[in-house]
Amino acid sequence: MKQLIVYTKDYTETQELGRFLGAAAGDNMIFLMKGIIGAGKTTMTQGIARGMGVTRNVTSPTFTIQKIYHGTSMDLYHIDAYRLEGIEQDLGFEDDFDNGGLTVIEWSEFFPGQLPDDYLSVDIRPLEGDRREIVLTAHGKRYETMLEELL
Numbered sequence: 001m002k003q004l005i006v007y008t009k010d011y012t013e014t015q016e017l018g019r020f021l022g023a024a025a026g027d028n029m030i031f032l033m034k035g036i037i038g039a040g041k042t043t044m045t046q047g048i049a050r051g052m053g054v055t056r057n058v059t060s061p062t063f064t065i066q067k068i069y070h071g072t073s074m075d076l077y078h079i080d081a082y083r084l085e086g087i088e089q090d091l092g093f094e095d096d097f098d099n100g101g102l103t104v105i106e107w108s109e110f111f112p113g114q115l116p117d118d119y120l121s122v123d124i125r126p127l128e129g130d131r132r133e134i135v136l137t138a139h140g141k142r143y144e145t146m147l148e149e150l151l
């Protein structure tokens, strides 16, 4: 299965979906979080972290670009590339994608470097009020298998 669409009615449901994704994630996986400012990318990442057994509270890494959290069996690399818009310089982040953990990137469209061919896209689209349409799209077999196992 390549795509899964989930509707949430508040932030707790988005975190719940994140928890399932975090629990299903394998080492060296990449999730690219899409959506406008305030869509819920960081909120979802908090759930992903919980699903990986991270006990620290995940906060927006906007001012540090990358934060690393220790999970039960692997680490979470949380990157927010928003402030990197317009930067041409290669920051060497792509070496980190084989970090043995899960890399979650917000604003990957501003990421100044090569993104991997295989990844899970998590597109959060605000509907009316607190409702969100969340479109999970698998790019690559590993992510397809992960989505199948989520159901």
Ligand SMILES: Nc1ncnc2c1ncn2[C@@H]1O[C@H](COP(=O)(O)OP(=O)(O)OP(=O)(O)O)[C@@H](O)[C@H]1O
Pocket (backbone or CB within 6 Å): 008, 009, 010, 011, 012, 014, 035, 036, 037, 038, 039, 040, 041, 042, 043, 044, 060, 106, 129, 130, 131, 132
């Ligand atoms: N269904 C929902 N799913 C996720 N967040 C929701 C939902 N309903 C309301 N919210 C609220 O929307 C806000 C989302 O903020 P969040 O920081 O997660 O967005 P973001 O996409 O990471 O934004 P940014 O681009 O600035 O990093 C939070 O205050 C959250 O509580």
Ligand SMILES: [Mg+2]
Pocket (backbone or CB within 6 Å): 041, 042, 043, 060, 080, 106
């Ligand atoms: Mg954010």
